[in-house]
Amino acid sequence: MFPYKTSFLLNKSEKQPLYLQLANQFIKYIKEGKLPSGTKLVGSRTLSEMLNLHRKTVVACYEELVLQGWAESIPKKGTFIHSSLPMLHQQKFIDELPKENKKDIGFAFYTDEVLGDVYSNPKEDWMYINDGISDTRLTPTDEIARIYRRIAGRKSIHKHLSYGSTFGNETLRDVLVDYLNKTRGLNILKENLLITRGSQMGIYLSSQILLKEGDKIAIGETNYASSTITFQHHKATVITVSVDENGIDTNEVEALCKKHQIKALYITSHHHHPTTVTLSAERRIHLLNLAKKYNFAIIEDDYDYDFNYNHAPILPLASHDVHGNVIYIGSVCKTVAPVFRIGYLIAPKKFINEASKLRRIIDRQGDALLELTFAEFVKSGDLDRHIRKVMKIYKTRRDLFCDLLQQECGNFFQFKIPKGGMAVWVKLKEKYSWKKINKVAHKYNLSIPNVERYDTFDVGHNSIRIGFASYNEEEIYELIYRLKQTMTELIMKEKFS
Amino acid sequence: MFPYKTSFLLNKSEKQPLYLQLANQFIKYIKEGKLPSGTKLVGSRTLSEMLNLHRKTVVACYEELVLQGWAESIPKKGTFIHSSLPMLHQQKFIDELPKENKKDIGFAFYTDEVLGDVYSNPKEDWMYINDGISDTRLTPTDEIARIYRRIAGRKSIHKHLSYGSTFGNETLRDVLVDYLNKTRGLNILKENLLITRGSQMGIYLSSQILLKEGDKIAIGETNYASSTITFQHHKATVITVSVDENGIDTNEVEALCKKHQIKALYITSHHHHPTTVTLSAERRIHLLNLAKKYNFAIIEDDYDYDFNYNHAPILPLASHDVHGNVIYIGSVCKTVAPVFRIGYLIAPKKFINEASKLRRIIDRQGDALLELTFAEFVKSGDLDRHIRKVMKIYKTRRDLFCDLLQQECGNFFQFKIPKGGMAVWVKLKEKYSWKKINKVAHKYNLSIPNVERYDTFDVGHNSIRIGFASYNEEEIYELIYRLKQTMTELIMKEKFS
Missing domain, CATH: 3.40.640.10 (Type I PLP-dependent aspartate aminotransferase-like (Major domain))
Structure with missing residues (x-):
């Protein structure tokens, strides 16, 4: 006989009513083939005693199973698992599956290689050089x-x-x-x-x-x-x-x-x-x-x-x-x-x-x-009003950022002060590579965007956009500091290698 | 000479500063060819007197035109419309164009016939039979x-x-x-x-x-x-x-x-x-x-x-x-x-x-x-909590709607009481047509959805969905009333034609 007594785990503090918790667990066993087609279920009085439940709960559960088509009630004989249910073909069941297997996919679909990568969450305390975005604190x-x-x-x-x-x-x-x-x-x-x-x-x-x-x-x-x-x-x-x-x-x-x-x-x-x-x-x-x-x-x-x-x-x-x-x-x-x-x-x-x-x-x-x-x-x-307010702030930030970039890192980069917008187009002098810079930058919790994003057709501009608008004064100093540290280390490395 | 005095309409109460209003109107005339390439603009002092403006406003306007590349300033000679500007090829100008012409399209694009019609706004006091939508008043x-x-x-x-x-x-x-x-x-x-x-x-x-x-x-x-x-x-x-x-x-x-x-x-x-x-x-x-x-x-x-x-x-x-x-x-x-x-x-x-x-x-x-x-x-x-609340209400509405539909219009329609959802699938008896009903229904400010929407493959179900959930009790009575009026008139019409 099916081990009724040990098969059900009911929780009175859950929002779902008990009869439905019970019914859903029955459905799970039916689908898994543990309660095959035609099985007679124990009487509601017996089950209520086994599980220490009110009999009404068991009756409601059986009714639910009948209503949903999982079971059928035959007068004077009792409640049976529905005779027309086929077996679900599966070797293993959800709870027994290893994690990777659960993520398997049972159908084919198209992927498009031109689409960008999946988003990954930023890390705390890192600075991510951006494309020119607004400062959401404003x-x-x-x-x-x-x-x-x-x-x-x-x-x-x-x-x-x-x-x-x-x-x-x-x-x-x-x-x-x-x-x-x-x-x-x-x-x-x-x-x-x-x-x-x-x-x-x-x-x-x-x-x-x-x-x-x-x-x-x-x-x-x-x-x-x-x-x-x-x-x-x-x-x-x-x-x-x-x-x-x-x-x-x-x-x-x-x-x-x-x-x-x-x-x-x-x-x-x-x-x-x-x-x-x-x-x-x-x-x-x-x-x-x-x-x-x-x-x-x-x-x-x-x-x-x-x-x-x-x-x-x-x-x-x-x-x-x-x-x-x-x-x-x-x-x-x-x-x-x-x-x-x-x-x-x-x-x-x-x-x-x-x-x-x-x-x-x-x-x-x-x-x-x-x-x-x-x-x-x-x-x-x-x-x-919002535009006028942030315009003034972004202008100040542009000026500070460009001044500092020229002053601290002018040996490495070429750029023009942009007349507008939230970013500077920064060209790296030819002997350096953004990819190498990015590797070193990670030591300083600085992330530099993929230069290929700006060079779709492989022309070799050696340039990226550096957004300035989202950083306040202190952060601009910090960004330039990390950039300069990065460049200095890069030079040292090249000297001694 | 260009009719400076009568060509500009400036409004001090507008948010846009006067110098910019003036510059934008200059740009319009430049684009329209009324101020062709190479034209010398009158001196800022003269223009300020003509237009009764502060001279600073005119100077700022000319500076703006130069900055934006519409004009050039030649030392000791004055300000000129930029010599390299080509003429914009157009016979008529925005303000002179008739309305339809403005909506013309100068390029080809693809249309997809399978896509639905453009949305049109509902009329006041009309009832639109819907597909089964929730009551947003709840x-x-x-x-x-x-x-x-x-x-x-x-x-x-x-x-x-x-x-x-x-x-x-x-x-x-x-x-x-x-x-x-x-x-x-x-x-x-x-x-x-x-x-x-x-x-x-x-x-x-x-x-x-x-x-x-x-x-x-x-x-x-x-x-x-x-x-x-x-x-x-x-x-x-x-x-x-x-x-x-x-x-x-x-x-x-x-x-x-x-x-x-x-x-x-x-x-x-x-x-x-x-x-x-x-x-x-x-x-x-x-x-x-x-x-x-x-x-x-x-x-x-x-x-x-x-x-x-x-x-x-x-x-x-x-x-x-x-x-x-x-x-x-x-x-x-x-x-x-x-x-x-x-x-x-x-x-x-x-x-x-x-x-x-x-x-x-x-x-x-x-x-x-x-x-x-x-x-x-x-x-x-x-x-x-919201689901539990509206479920009770929708169940009552379903019961009332189905009762009334059977009672008042049972001669025309066949349907089963749905076990869930927000709509009833209503089949019209074979001798009637939803399209004819819709025509008559308009007299009663009732709109019946296009039956073809439910019969994409032209099978001839002669059925539509009638949503009940979005109507309160009074509105359900009203909907059934309008439907019945419509059907009665349709019958009368057919009898006497």
């Missing part, structure tokens, strides 16, 4: 959360809690259209704007709608790596164009257009990622003319618009797009904090409609509560 | 927002505001692993779980990793339309298998596996979407055996787990997946409110890693603040 999180809670408390809020528009919340769309038309010289209507979860989603949606296998997209050499990966993931043929101190070389773009039909060109016009240069006025106009003549889309990723230290922001290409060639991408993630996943995709209406249909099967819709919160945050002027 | 929004704000106010919160793990917030992953292992009999580790933005994202990620053009996926006939669309968007060959009162017919699945290599099978085991039936215990085991034998993935979308009125929830297929065949998808969106975009994708580690890499280029990451909020909401037992 984020007005409490203010934003206060707005969020106030909005969530509104009587009529339930209307915004269900399934809604895949274009994003209407109020935020209105506010952003107004804000972007005013601050960036755009001339868009609501139908030209889709709320995204940040710039990356804008790049992803655009790629999927614009590019199929073999379609050609022009990018700068260098280029923002996440966008290159996204285009490659969509099997597009990526063609690179030189970038100099005035941005992407538009004469090369023109030559390219004469030879190939390109579907799109991706650009971080302001400032170029990763080199931080600004596209000159001349080239802006040239590019718009080319897009019109050769009918390609310009994907303008204006991630750095809010941060200019030497002059006012330059109006985007999109501000002068009368022929519908520009897809304009931006976000508040960079400006406020990456955690607030609010961005926008701006394009001709037909394109926005297609993007919105696609978005429906990706993640259905945005977060209306957060979108309403940001509608208020933008409209009230809080966003602008 | 959502504990204020409680959730209070947790959100408390978490946002923590001193250490800034660590969670920047770029983070693409797997989702660590705390929520821990909480969900524990919660799902306890409540659903799963046996997973953290590495098996990726936080998504709801079930749809789980379906999208899985499709993209599992399916390429021509790969075969089995689905029920009928099937949840959003998932079918997602598989078709990925160019998979969708093969249907019959569904009866015990769910998907696993003998047909077996026959299918003998003929074709199928990569995956999609199932809403509990309850089948749209018919609301539950997969029998026998078939559950059969399906797991088949997946093991033929090495396919079972995508188990357990959207309805929390809502069972006649018995305890049936443990998912995933609770017995020892060979790594099951991809398990769920969310809190259905249970709490669609606005809270928190879901999970559970699968063998290798698959989760690939999904996390893919997710990085889709929308980078989740919303850590919301994820931390839900970690607390689940861990504190608030989620369970």
Whole structure:
């Protein structure tokens, strides 16, 4: 007979009722074949005495087994394990499996080698050189959360809690259209704007709608790596164009257009990622003319618009797009904090409609509560006040960082002071290697990004971006100190080896 | 000469400083060709007098134009529009363009016919028959927002505001692993779980990793339309298998596996979407055996787990997946409110890693603040309390709705009382047509969903889902009243035509 008395482990302090704990343990034994098809179960009175349970608990458990189809009750005969249950084919059972085996996979799937590595958690006390990210200690999180809670408390809020528009919340769309038309010289209507979860989603949606296998997209050499990966993931043929101190070389773009039909060109016009240069006025106009003549889309990723230290922001290409060639991408993630996943995709209406249909099967819709919160945050002027505040701080940090880098490590690096943004493009003098530096840097709890990320096409720039905005004064000193220690040790090593 | 005096419209009450307003209007005229390359600008003193501005404003404006590259300053000669600027080729300018023209598109893109229509806003006072959605008036929004704000106010919160793990917030992953292992009999580790933005994202990620053009996926006939669309968007060959009162017919699945290599099978085991039936215990085991034998993935979308009125929830297929065949998808969106975009994708580690890499280029990451909020909401037992509360309410609504539907419209419809979920699968008697009903229903401000959505393969079920959970008692009476009015008018019309 089945060892009822020793087989069940019930816990009264668990939230799950006892009858259900009992039933689920029965199901486990049924699945494992320990209670095979057709087995007669002991009577409820007997089992309740064996397990020291109230009889009602056992009766409820048996009823549950019948209701779920694991058992059947035959009048005047008793309760039996259902006669039609097949055996589950397995040699071993969950609890007996070794750890690795549990993680085995029983089906085939596709992997894409262009996709980046899996995220790993940062270590305490380490400094990780970043790409140019904001200082989240300056984020007005409490203010934003206060707005969020106030909005969530509104009587009529339930209307915004269900399934809604895949274009994003209407109020935020209105506010952003107004804000972007005013601050960036755009001339868009609501139908030209889709709320995204940040710039990356804008790049992803655009790629999927614009590019199929073999379609050609022009990018700068260098280029923002996440966008290159996204285009490659969509099997597009990526063609690179030189970038100099005035941005992407538009004469090369023109030559390219004469030879190939390109579907799109991706650009971080302001400032170029990763080199931080600004596209000159001349080239802006040239590019718009080319897009019109050769009918390609310009994907303008204006991630750095809010941060200019030497002059006012330059109006985007999109501000002068009368022929519908520009897809304009931006976000508040960079400006406020990456955690607030609010961005926008701006394009001709037909394109926005297609993007919105696609978005429906990706993640259905945005977060209306957060979108309403940001509608208020933008409209009230809080966003602008935040930008003005952090701009001053980041400018000071840029100046300090560049001064110290020149002063302490000028022998090793070449760089120009960026006119805006949150990072410096730092070239390592030719005789040194970032990879070797990284190895030594680990001794000083300093992590240097993989230089290959900035050199997708193996050109050998020997450069990386070093973000300065996220560090306060003390941390900038610390970062430079660790860098200098690293370089000094490297020199010593080379001398004596 | 350029008509300086009448060309600029400056507004002191705008937030943008005057010098920048002036510069941006200059840029507009430069782009429009009204101030061509090489034009000498009037002196700053003259312009300041013409426009009645402080001279400093004009000087700052000219400096801005030079800094941005639109103008050049030649010593002792003055300020000129930059000599290297090309003309922007365009016949008309933004302000002169008619509305439609502005929406024109200057490049080609791909459309996918399988994707659904663009969302349109609901009208006031209308009732829209839905698919089975929760009543957001019962959502504990204020409680959730209070947790959100408390978490946002923590001193250490800034660590969670920047770029983070693409797997989702660590705390929520821990909480969900524990919660799902306890409540659903799963046996997973953290590495098996990726936080998504709801079930749809789980379906999208899985499709993209599992399916390429021509790969075969089995689905029920009928099937949840959003998932079918997602598989078709990925160019998979969708093969249907019959569904009866015990769910998907696993003998047909077996026959299918003998003929074709199928990569995956999609199932809403509990309850089948749209018919609301539950997969029998026998078939559950059969399906797991088949997946093991033929090495396919079972995508188990357990959207309805929390809502069972006649018995305890049936443990998912995933609770017995020892060979790594099951991809398990769920969310809190259905249970709490669609606005809270928190879901999970559970699968063998290798698959989760690939999904996390893919997710990085889709929308980078989740919303850590919301994820931390839900970690607390689940861990504190608030989620369970909420489920218990609304379960009772929905059961009452189901009973009332089914009673009234039978009583008032029983002549027209056939249906079974669903054992769980938020909708009834309602078959229209053969002589009637949902399309005709919808036309008449509009007179009563009632909108009936497109029946084709439930009949993707044109089988002619003549059935739709009618959600009951989102209506209170009064609204259920109103809905039935409108339905009955509609049907009565339809009958009258047919009699007299």
